[in-house]
Amino acid sequence: MFTIRNTVRVAIMQVGVLVAGILASGLCHRLAFINGLPMSWPAAWLYNYGLLGFSLPLVWATTALMVLRRPELSDELKSLVFLSGILLLVALGAFVVYADVTPWLHGTWRLAGDQTD
Numbered sequence: 001m002f003t004i005r006n007t008v009r010v011a012i013m014q015v016g017v018l019v020a021g022i023l024a025s026g027l028c029h030r031l032a033f034i035n036g037l038p039m040s041w042p043a044a045w046l047y048n049y050g051l052l053g054f055s056l057p058l059v060w061a062t063t064a065l066m067v068l069r070r071p072e073l074s075d076e077l078k079s080l081v082f083l084s085g086i087l088l089l090v091a092l093g094a095f096v097v098y099a100d101v102t103p104w105l106h107g108t109w110r111l112a113g114d115q116t117d
Helices: 004-035 041-068 075-105
Strands: none
16 A cells, blocks of 8 residues: 555645645635635635645655655554545645635625626
């Protein structure tokens, strides 16, 4: 289960989730700007500081590969490190979904041509 190939796959999935989340937060930013609405804080954080999130897969993959290459460490520890990467993937996915879906649930969106009185 814990191989270099699987470690790289999990790290690429983590990066893919971050890329999709940053692009979706850009869409949220654009629609909020057009409609004159404030962005929610998770979407604004992802829009402004999303590039910092790429350090998470890098640090995890480096740590996981260092643990994998050490034969004196137990298999339980190696499995725990690999499962922490999957947990990180799930946490990133949950945060991205929360950040990019929250603005759509407020119900304050309107079309750009609507008049307000």
